[in-house]
Amino acid sequence: MRGLIWNCRGVGKKGMATCLSDLISDHSLDFLGLQETMKKNFSPICLRKIDPSSIFEWVWIPSCGKSGGIIAGARKDILDLSY
Template sequence: MRGLIWNCRGAGKKGMATCLSDLISDHSLDFIGLQETMKKKITPRCIRRIDPFGLFHWEWIPSMGKSGGILGGVRHDTFDIVS
């Protein structure tokens, strides 16, 4: 099982979605957690840019002001999602 926990300091930065997508595929990640996303809302379009094949289940906590925000994803074929 491989995972990544990263204090990314802004998930909306230019090139961040491509970087995350590449990390997921290059390292065969099973889970990913991003802290300090600084995003109040994560859109389906943003998720598709990170996970174009829909291999992960994603959940997030919005940021408050200019700090915070968490985005987490787990691979469907590795984990059973209960609730």
């Protein structure tokens, strides 16, 4: 099982979605956790940029102002997410 936990300090930066998508595919990740996302919500379009094949299930905790925010994703066929 392979995963990545990263303090990304802002997931809305230019090129971040492509970077995350490449990390998922290049390293065959089974789960991904990002902290300090600085986002209150993740739209389906944003999640599709990170996970174009929709193989991950996503949950998140919104940021408070300009700090915080956590998102976690796990492959639907391997893991179940609950919070």
